[in-house]
Amino acid sequence: MDATRRGFLMAAGGTAANELAQSQEHDHGHQDVPSDPTLRVKALESLLVEKGLVDPAALDALIDTYQHKVGPRNGAQVVARAWVDPVYKKRLLADATNAIAELGYGGRQGEHMVAVENTPQVHNLVVCTLCSCYPWSVLGLPPVWYKSAPYRSRAVIDPRGVLREFGLDLPPETEVRVWDSTAELRYLVLPERPAGTANLSEEQLAALVTRDSMVGVGKVKL
Amino acid sequence: MNGIHDMGGMQGMGPIRYEPNEPVFHAPWEGRSLALNLAAAAWRKWNIDAGRHQIELIAPADYLRMSYYEKWTQRLEDLLVKTGLVTQAEIESGKPAPGSTKATPPLTADKVPSMLRSGGPASRNVPGPSRFKVGQRVRARNINPTGHTRLPRYARGKTGTIHLDHGAYVFPDTNAHFLGEKPQHVYSVRFTAQELWGEQASPRDAVYVDMWDDYLEHA
Numbered sequence: 001m002d003a004t005r006r007g008f009l010m011a012a013g014g015t016a017a018n019e020l021a022q023s024q025e026h027d028h029g030h031q032d033v034p035s036d037p038t039l040r041v042k043a044l045e046s047l048l049v050e051k052g053l054v055d056p057a058a059l060d061a062l063i064d065t066y067q068h069k070v071g072p073r074n075g076a077q078v079v080a081r082a083w084v085d086p087v088y089k090k091r092l093l094a095d096a097t098n099a100i101a102e103l104g105y106g107g108r109q110g111e112h113m114v115a116v117e118n119t120p121q122v123h124n125l126v127v128c129t130l131c132s133c134y135p136w137s138v139l140g141l142p143p144v145w146y147k148s149a150p151y152r153s154r155a156v157i158d159p160r161g162v163l164r165e166f167g168l169d170l171p172p173e174t175e176v177r178v179w180d181s182t183a184e185l186r187y188l189v190l191p192e193r194p195a196g197t198a199n200l201s202e203e204q205l206a207a208l209v210t211r212d213s214m215v216g217v218g219k220v221k222l
Numbered sequence: 223m224n225g226i227h228d229m230g231g232m233q234g235m236g237p238i239r240y241e242p243n244e245p246v247f248h249a250p251w252e253g254r255s256l257a258l259n260l261a262a263a264a265w266r267k268w269n270i271d272a273g274r275h276q277i278e279l280i281a282p283a284d285y286l287r288m289s290y291y292e293k294w295t296q297r298l299e300d301l302l303v304k305t306g307l308v309t310q311a312e313i314e315s316g317k318p319a320p321g322s323t324k325a326t327p328p329l330t331a332d333k334v335p336s337m338l339r340s341g342g343p344a345s346r347n348v349p350g351p352s353r354f355k356v357g358q359r360v361r362a363r364n365i366n367p368t369g370h371t372r373l374p375r376y377a378r379g380k381t382g383t384i385h386l387d388h389g390a391y392v393f394p395d396t397n398a399h400f401l402g403e404k405p406q407h408v409y410s411v412r413f414t415a416q417e418l419w420g421e422q423a424s425p426r427d428a429v430y431v432d433m434w435d436d437y438l439e440h441a
Contacts (some may be wrong), residue, residue, distance in 0.1 A: 037292055041251040043316035044299065045258055050317070052324040053265070053307060057331035059257035065338060067246050067253065108341040112388070114410075129230030129374050131274055132290065137341075141256070143244045147290045150239070153232035156376060156429050157419055165238050176415075176427040180230065182372045183408045183432035184344040184391055 071140035074105045075188055076209035078138060079220075080202045082115075083193045093117060096188060100138060110137025110186055116179060117190045118216070123174050124189045125163065125216035127155035128181040135186035139211055146215065156180060166217040189216040196222050223368050224375060226282035231376040231419070252291040259298050264329035267305035270342060271398035275370035276300050346405035348390035352435070354409060358384045359441040362411070362433065370398035373437045377429075380417050381441045385430060386410040393434055406435040 048054040078100055082089035092099040096113035100106060106113075113135060116124040128134065129152050134142035145151050155162050159176045163169070170176065179187045191213035197205060212218030229235075247253040263273065276297040277285075285293065302308045312319055329337060354360055364379040365371075372394050386409065393404040411433050415423035 037255075037289075037295065038249065038251045041254050041258070041295055044295065044313070045254055047308065047312055047316050047318065048258065048262065048302075050324075051308065051312075051322065052326055054258060054261040055327040055330045058261050058327065058329045058334055059254060061331040061334040062257035062260050062338075063247075063253040065334065066256070070338075071246070106341070107339040108337075111341040111343045112345060112391075114388075127230075129376075130227055130372060131277065141246055143241070144248075144290065145238050145240050148239065149229055149232075149235040149286065150237060153229040153235045154238075155230075157231045157233070157423075159427065160424065162238065166240070172424065173426070176424065178427070178429045180374065180429060180431045182374060183388070183434070185388055185408070185410075185432050 066136075066141050070136060072138075072209075072211035072214065073206070074103075074140075075135070075138035075211070075214045076206040077103055078105070078115075078188065079190055079209045079214065080206035082190055083197075083205055084202045089190070092190065100188075105137050107137055109133075110135050112185050113138070113188060114179075114185050115188045115190050116177065118192045118219075120192070121173075121175060122177060123163075123170055123216065124177045124179060124187075125155060125159050126179045126181065126187040126189060127152060129153070129156055130180075130182055133181035133186065135188055137186075138188055139214060143211070163217065166212065168218065189214050191216075191218075191220045194220050194222045223278060223370070224366055225278045226285045227278045228375050230374045255291045255295045255298070259294050261327070261329045262298060262302065262307070264327075264337065265305075265307060266328075267307060268301050269397055269400075270344075271370060271392070271394040272400065273297065273301065274394070275398040276304075278370065344392045346390050346392060346403065348405050348407065352387050352407040352409075354384045354387070354407075354435070354438060354440075356384050356387060360384055360409075360411060360438045361441040362431075362437055363439050365437075367395060369395065371395050373433065374431065376418060377411075377413060377431050377433075380413050382411040382413040382417065382431075384409050385412040388432065391434070393436065395434075395436070404436075408432055408434050409438070411438070 049056050081103060082092050092115045096115040100113055118124055132142055132147040134146060156178050159178050160170060181187060208220050210218055213220045277293050280293060280296055299313050303310050309319060359381060361381045362373060362377045388408045388410060390405045391408045393406055396402050396404045410430050413429050415427035416425060418429060
């Protein structure tokens with residue numbers, strides 16, 4: 001770590017763990033000069049292409065898929081459908097994999113889905129304490145915070161504290177259910193439909209649904 | 223293994239750093255790393271559990287220091303060398319060894335949509351009834367395997383209730399080490415927050431952990 005960066009971190013203050021988290025964040029934010037990982041990955045790619053182990057066009061197609069085609073808009077469609085169609089909602093909560101497949105979503109990291117419903121009495125929160133398991137098929141690739149040590153460590157022991165950091169202060173009478181994705185089941189939170197949305201179309205409802213609400217760290221707001 | 227990756231219940235990791243409007247990739251190399259991992263896995267020289275375990279084998283200080291896709295890059299290099307697809311010398315030089323033959327990639331661009339659509343289901347048919355029933359009290363075994371396991375430390379020795387029987391799935395503890403799939407039932411087990419964390423935890427809260435049959439015993 002150079003002096004400037006150390007200065008940045010010290011100025012930001014906090015514990016060693018904070019410093020660590022910030023240094024990771026920092027690495028993510030600034031990539032205007034070729035950094036070590038850029039060169040390293042480039043070297044690895046050219047080696048694998050030269051050896052005929054990977055097809056560069058396949059790499060482009062994979063990146064394009066996760067950058068442009070698969071993301072939280074998929075999950076938002078599922079949520080909106082469940083809000084407007086009680087029979088669909090029932091199917092979703094009973095067999096999420098097949099209900100989600102009805103809308104055309106599934107496959108990699110969404111092979112085995114479970115949907116859990118938020119109600120005024122129950123709030124669900126999804127984490128993977130062991131790595132970064134996340135329902136790619138409906139939410140896309142996970143954000144950095146979901147994969148970070150602070151979230152993974154604390155979501156199970158202090159879910160209410162974690163939710164407060166996301167601006168969600170739950171009353172003590174609400175039951176918090178944390179789902180640790182330790183196996184191949186992937187969890188989608190069905191958030192509460194906000195009040196005052198009775199006249200909105202399914203499409204308008206889907207536009208309200210956020211990624212965070214489907215992980216359980218936020219609520220859907222009008 | 224009781225590694226740094228098993229983070230549930232640890233403290234002192236600092237605040238959660240939320241990035242509004244976060245991009246899918248923060249730099250082009252992150253996407254390339256993800257894609258290289260997926261494309262190289264198409265050789266089927268390793269499975270998803272072996273891939274996860276390889277990340278767990280990154281030394282703890284490095285694991286905490288490295289970003290997500292740095293870990294993915296490291297994991298890929300390690301797996302490529304371990305399985306003989308490339309040599310360490312090739313990784314270091316960035317060039318194929320002199321005289322090495324050129325392979326044909328199993329994953330081409332036209333196959334990407336179907337590969338992602340079919341995914342890699344881990345469910346398996348296992349005949350016979352499951353050992354535990356919904357509503358039954360169970361205890362997570364106090365075991366400390368030195369290899370890959372998906373039984374988090376915070377749940378070991380704790381008593382919970384079978385909430386759901388998900389059906390049978392590949393067992394990561396053996397599959398990660400190429401010792402067979404050993405398919406068995408996976409249950410959603412409900413642990414009260416107070417059982418896991420003591421009296422100061424909220425009496426209303428619970429953590430649901432997906433657990434393979436081998437992780438559980440009758441309580």
